[in-house]
Amino acid sequence: MEKVLARFRAISEQPYQSAAEWKKLNKGKIIGTLPMYFPDEIIHAAGALPVTLFGNDDEPITLGDKHMMTNACHQVRSSFDLLLKGHYDFLDGIAALHVCDQVRFFLEVWQLDHPLPFFHEMWRPYKLHDTSRPLLAQELKRLLNALEEFTGNKITPDQLLNSIAIYNQSRAMMRQLNQLRSDYPGIISAADMVHVVTSSMLIPREEHNQLLAELLSAIDTTQLPVVNRIRVVAAGHPCDPPEDELLNLIEEQGLVIIDDDFFTGGRYFAEDIKADGDPIDALVDYYMNSTPCSTYHYADDWRREITQTSPYAEYIIDKVKKGQAAGVVILRLMYCDPLDLEFVLLKNRLNQENIPYVSIFTESGPGAFEATRTRIQAFMESL
Amino acid sequence: MITVGIDIGSTTTKAVVLDENGRYSWSVQPSGIDIPAIGKQVIKNALDKLGLSLQEVSSIVATGYGRISLPFATKTVTEITCNAAGVHHVFPEATLIVDIGGQDSKAIKINSQGRVVQFAMNDKCAAGTGKFLEVAAQTLEVNVDELGAISQESQNRIVISNTCTVFAQSEIVSLIARKTAKEDIAAALHESIVSRVLGLIESIDPELEKHIVLTGGVAKNIAIAKLLERMMGRTVLVPDNPQITTALGAAILARD
Numbered sequence: 001m002e003k004v005l006a007r008f009r010a011i012s013e014q015p016y017q018s019a020a021e022w023k024k025l026n027k028g029k030i031i032g033t034l035p036m037y038f039p040d041e042i043i044h045a046a047g048a049l050p051v052t053l054f055g056n057d058d059e060p061i062t063l064g065d066k067h068m069m070t071n072a073c074h075q076v077r078s079s080f081d082l083l084l085k086g087h088y089d090f091l092d093g094i095a096a097l098h099v100c101d102q103v104r105f106f107l108e109v110w111q112l113d114h115p116l117p118f119f120h121e122m123w124r125p126y127k128l129h130d131t132s133r134p135l136l137a138q139e140l141k142r143l144l145n146a147l148e149e150f151t152g153n154k155i156t157p158d159q160l161l162n163s164i165a166i167y168n169q170s171r172a173m174m175r176q177l178n179q180l181r182s183d184y185p186g187i188i189s190a191a192d193m194v195h196v197v198t199s200s201m202l203i204p205r206e207e208h209n210q211l212l213a214e215l216l217s218a219i220d221t222t223q224l225p226v227v228n229r230i231r232v233v234a235a236g237h238p239c240d241p242p243e244d245e246l247l248n249l250i251e252e253q254g255l256v257i258i259d260d261d262f263f264t265g266g267r268y269f270a271e272d273i274k275a276d277g278d279p280i281d282a283l284v285d286y287y288m289n290s291t292p293c294s295t296y297h298y299a300d301d302w303r304r305e306i307t308q309t310s311p312y313a314e315y316i317i318d319k320v321k322k323g324q325a326a327g328v329v330i331l332r333l334m335y336c337d338p339l340d341l342e343f344v345l346l347k348n349r350l351n352q353e354n355i356p357y358v359s360i361f362t363e364s365g366p367g368a369f370e371a372t373r374t375r376i377q378a379f380m381e382s383l
Numbered sequence: 384m385i386t387v388g389i390d391i392g393s394t395t396t397k398a399v400v401l402d403e404n405g406r407y408s409w410s411v412q413p414s415g416i417d418i419p420a421i422g423k424q425v426i427k428n429a430l431d432k433l434g435l436s437l438q439e440v441s442s443i444v445a446t447g448y449g450r451i452s453l454p455f456a457t458k459t460v461t462e463i464t465c466n467a468a469g470v471h472h473v474f475p476e477a478t479l480i481v482d483i484g485g486q487d488s489k490a491i492k493i494n495s496q497g498r499v500v501q502f503a504m505n506d507k508c509a510a511g512t513g514k515f516l517e518v519a520a521q522t523l524e525v526n527v528d529e530l531g532a533i534s535q536e537s538q539n540r541i542v543i544s545n546t547c548t549v550f551a552q553s554e555i556v557s558l559i560a561r562k563t564a565k566e567d568i569a570a571a572l573h574e575s576i577v578s579r580v581l582g583l584i585e586s587i588d589p590e591l592e593k594h595i596v597l598t599g600g601v602a603k604n605i606a607i608a609k610l611l612e613r614m615m616g617r618t619v620l621v622p623d624n625p626q627i628t629t630a631l632g633a634a635i636l637a638r639d
Binding site: 351356368370371374375377378381382 | 448460461462463464498499500502504506507588
């Protein structure tokens with residue numbers, strides 16, 4: 001089990017090495033996508049390799065800031081910095097959808113300052129409502145056509161369904177691993193769980209599926225260490241992977257993370273896309289019924305509820321109850337506006353349900369580790 | 384059972400010795416690099432006041448920022464939990480605590496058993512902490528202990544616009560150059576600290592709490608307590624020795 005985990009770690013730590021190697025062997029095209037929710041399946045169906053661009057927590061931002069403001073999340077600033085520094089020169093193109101304002105506006109700056117042969121912005125509606133369906137369908141078709149043109153490969157509905165099936169397999173295995181984590185806490189560290197998901201976005205999915213199947217078969221639930229830690233759900237920190245050091249710090253203070261909603265985690269593998277019928281319709285359905293996210297807007301009448309809730313808050317509460325967790329560790333990614341705005345709704349609901357929580361601001365690089373340790377330890381002492 | 388609580392803060396190290404009758408003694412010293420040596424010294428000073436020796440101590444709880452650096456501590460507990468225990472001992476009916484230390488400030492909500500329910504900390508920035516007053520006192524060339532009394536003499540309200548401790552220092556210098564009265568500057572500094580701390584308190588939703596307990600070294604400044612009372616519209620209670628409340632809480636928890 002340790003050998004496979006080491007492989008996942010290695011891929012996550014050297015994210016673009018695998019992609020550069022793939023390019024040499026396959027002579028195919030590599031399209032970099034930005035978190036979150038880009039329909040990588042369509043890129044896969046076009047015979048290209050989708051690779052998610054996360055930025056680098058250890059590399060100081062030196063070039064990126066002269067093109068845009070600094071009060072943006074690290075993920076966007078860093079990935080732009082790496083682009084300008086040539087770290088992404090193996091890419092043939094970049095694609096992203098409008099997950100938030102930062103990504104949306106920065107994409108335009110990127111296109112101006114560092115044009116690539118293929119640069120595709122997909123409009124994703126923020127509002128999850130029937131009236132948004134036609135726009136989404138149109139945008140998915142536009143992406144499909146653009147990829148066909150760029151790669152020179154036709155994408156038939158069957159090919160796309162096939163790609164969807166491969167990704168569904170991947171998600172199913174991740175769900176299985178996540179359930180094992182809840183049933184047998186400590187079986188896999190939170191940091192390793194993040195590595196498993198992150199690495200899937202960096203290498204061909206078929207290859208990752210093989211590795212993940214190997215990991216699952218290597219897990220022996222009869223030989224597990226007894227773990228006496230308090231069960232918690234980790235919430236927040238969208239887009240890039242939360243740092244190992246932070247997750248390890250949380251789990252070293254007597255807590256164990258039994259579920260999370262990170263993009264490089266729970267929310268990535270929660271739902272599958274229907275792998276039959278019209279694949280575009282299936283994708284539209286998938287987006288319309290997405291795992292609640294702070295980047296979406298919901299139907300207008302949610303505010304009329306007496307509890308003034310948010311679907312995102314309910315989703316987290318549901319995880320806490322299903323996972324029989326004692327509380328929530330909320331990772332507030334710095335400068336993430338959608339999450340920041342959602343936080344108040346989340347904490348109000350957690351207070352109503354008497355679910356204890358602690359809020360930790362996350363930033364890149366070493367950060368204030370002792371301060372974080374104190375907060376986590378104080379939270380644990382209060383449970 | 385004799386226990387010791389030691390609070391190793393960024394600015395000062397405090398020790399409390401608690402005996403079986405609930406009597407306690409305490410000692411405070413500036414913090415430094417050699418945490419174990421300072422720790423030993425400050426504990427010895429507190430023990431001496433009760434005529435006790437280290438051999439008679441059953442348990443030592445270390446808290447504060449330097450707690451992991453004391454090899455002879457029996458156990459480490461965060462300053463949040465210790466502060467709650469200390470306040471609960473002094474004011475059993477307290478539910479809301481504001482602790483303003485040398486380099487951090489905290490707002491803590493506790494339940495009727497003295498257990499922490501919610502907390503918020505500011506330790507990324509010196510604004511709203513003792514450091515702010517220390518730097519300002521230096522700039523005004525007065526003793527930091529005199530600032531409270533000086534501020535009470537203020538006749539004109541001015542506002543220090545810079546929230547950053549470092550930039551506020553420059554602002555104070557320019558105010559002095561414009562012949563602004565020391566008392567007015569001092570009063571503005573107090574308002575600045577309390578405003579920062581108010582934000583911290585609000586973040587833990589204190590609608591129902593009737594009064595606030597103020598602890599930490601800065602609580603020795605009566606002007607801060609009075610201003611907090613006025614700005615929050617609630618009674619502010621200050622323990623007799625607010626700087627050692629956390630260390631006292633640590634000594635109490637050492638009994639468990």
